[in-house]
Amino acid sequence: MKRNAKHSFPNRWFWIALLVPVGVLLSMTVQPLLALYGGERITLQTIPVDPKDLFYGDYVQLRLAIEEVDASLVEEDLAQKVEKDPDNDGFPVYVSLRRHGQTVVVTKVSEQKPQTSLYLKGKLFPFSQSLNDEGKKNYLIDYQLDRYYVEEGHGMELEKLSREGKVWADVKVKGGYGVLVDVKPAP
Known part of the structure; x- marks a missing residue:
């Protein structure tokens, strides 16, 4: 008995494509x-940061202190x-990190994966003048951790604190990948 072509099952390429x-x-x-x-x-x-957009829904625009790295922490061949x-x-x-009190600080920026377990992956951009120390050469690193969504109506207070640099961000890190899990007022 022959199968009716209209009622046949899709072939394996259909399932692969799906x-x-x-x-x-x-x-x-x-x-x-895994990181979470x-x-x-x-x-x-x-x-402190003064964002161009205050809300996309309700979110807090963040600029992390570890995004601005002193040139002395970047490996020389990478800087070149x-x-x-x-x-x-x-x-x-x-970016190798070390605990420093309640937060972490950058200890080294390299193209090679560090031996320590506490590090983040990021993208390094050319140096800029620091907002804090005039004349000091710094590099900028983007970790993709700059936006945190909050419950509707709660973003304005955190946004104000963020512009003053009075917000801390809790991040879960595993294998260099970071997930922003909480934003809170600094103690």
Whole structure:
């Protein structure tokens, strides 16, 4: 007996074409979930920022103190690469961190994965003048941890504190990947 072509099951290519995009989307959630549920919790200081947009829904615009790194902490060969190509879209880097009181500080910026377990991945951009220390050479690092969504109606107070640099951010870190889990007034 022959199968009716109208009622046949889809072939294997149909299932592959269906499952590949679903697999790709699911794989994008693995690293954030590993950091969120198995990562080490650290607290980061913020520095004042005056955002262009106050709300996208309700969120707090953050600028982390570890985003502005003194040139002495960047490996020399990496600094030379950045200075030779200042129009680059950012150099992938590993930022080694060390606990310092209730927060963490940057100890080294490198292209090589550090031996320590406490580090973040980021993108390094050419140096700029520091807002705090005139004439001091700094590099900027983007960790993609600059926006935190809050319950509706609660963003304005945190936004005001953030502009004054009086907010701390709690981040879960695992394998260099960070997930922003809480924003709170600094003690």
